[in-house]
Amino acid sequence: xxxxxxxxxxxxxxxxxxxxxxxxxxxxxxxxxxxxxxxxxxxxxxxxxxxxxxxxxxxxxxxxxxxxxxxxxxxxxxxxxxxxxxxxxxxxxxxxxxxxxxxxxxxxxxxxxxxxxxxxx
Amino acid sequence: xxxxxxxxxxxxxxxxxxxxxxxxxxxxxxxxxxxxxxxxxxxxxxxxxxxxxxxxxxxxxxxxxxxxxxxxxxxxxxxxxxxxxxxxxxxxxxxxxxxxxxxxxxxxxxxxxxxxxxxxx
Numbered sequence: 001x002x003x004x005x006x007x008x009x010x011x012x013x014x015x016x017x018x019x020x021x022x023x024x025x026x027x028x029x030x031x032x033x034x035x036x037x038x039x040x041x042x043x044x045x046x047x048x049x050x051x052x053x054x055x056x057x058x059x060x061x062x063x064x065x066x067x068x069x070x071x072x073x074x075x076x077x078x079x080x081x082x083x084x085x086x087x088x089x090x091x092x093x094x095x096x097x098x099x100x101x102x103x104x105x106x107x108x109x110x111x112x113x114x115x116x117x118x119x120x121x
Numbered sequence: 122x123x124x125x126x127x128x129x130x131x132x133x134x135x136x137x138x139x140x141x142x143x144x145x146x147x148x149x150x151x152x153x154x155x156x157x158x159x160x161x162x163x164x165x166x167x168x169x170x171x172x173x174x175x176x177x178x179x180x181x182x183x184x185x186x187x188x189x190x191x192x193x194x195x196x197x198x199x200x201x202x203x204x205x206x207x208x209x210x211x212x213x214x215x216x217x218x219x220x221x222x223x224x225x226x227x228x229x230x231x232x233x234x235x236x237x238x239x240x241x242x
Contacts, residue, residue, distance in 0.1 A: 004242055007242070008242070034197075036197045072241060073241070073242060074221075074222060074223045074239035074240060074241050074242070075239055075240070075242045076155075076157045076237065076238065076239040076240065079225070079237070079239060080239065081202060081223045081225065081239055083195075083204065100195075101195060102193075102195040102202045102223070104200070104202065104225060116197065116200070117197065118195035118196055118197040118200060118201065118202055119195060119196070119197065120193060120194070120195050121125055121128070121129070121194060121195070121196045
């Protein structure tokens with residue numbers, strides 16, 4: 001798949017909440033994933049499909065998702081951007097929050113090799 | 122200014138249509154600017170404040186801007202993203218178009234050193 005095909009598939013899967021399937025089917029084994037900050041005891045930057053799959057599972061297990069919207073993709077060359085608008089409750093704190101962020105994705109050989117998330121400020 | 126301050130200033134200036142002021146006040150002299158494709162006889166990638174200022178002037182002169190919205194910024198580390206939604210008429214062709222794109226910006230020493238635009242597909 002080219003960048004646009006990978007990007008559209010990722011938006012489609014995220015839009016229906018299939019985050020784990022997105023990682024498994026679209027990410028390269030040496031994926032680098034960069035969050036704005038550490039969370040759940042995990043460092044902000046992690047490498048490898050196992051680590052990123054575990055982070056995704058942790059996130060799903062620790063949040064009640066009230067709504068989630070993926071907008072895009074925006075695509076050029078090896079790069080695409082997706083905007084996420086979520087409304088979730090952190091199960092441990094009980095705190096509900098609405099947040100918007102974008103992910104910047106790099107594609108090589110038909111796989112996502114880097115993702116970086118930036119919160120709206 | 123740090124990344125977030127540069128980012129907020131850029132959104133503020135773009136939101137009021139002050140594109141040339143944004144370039145002059147926020148961009149580094151060796152700015153690298155990457156468009157999805159060549160336009161107006163200019164290559165997709167250009168370097169330097171003069172070239173980018175001229176591109177900005179060309180764009181303003183060759184489009185009638187009906188509306189323009191800048192959303193964001195989304196910020197982490199040295200990077201920020203802004204979403205643009207525009208409604209413009211190309212003066213040469215008379216064609217009116219609505220388009221959405223994001224810009225990915227890199228900041229070094231308080232100046233934008235790279236911008237890359239990705240259209241929504």
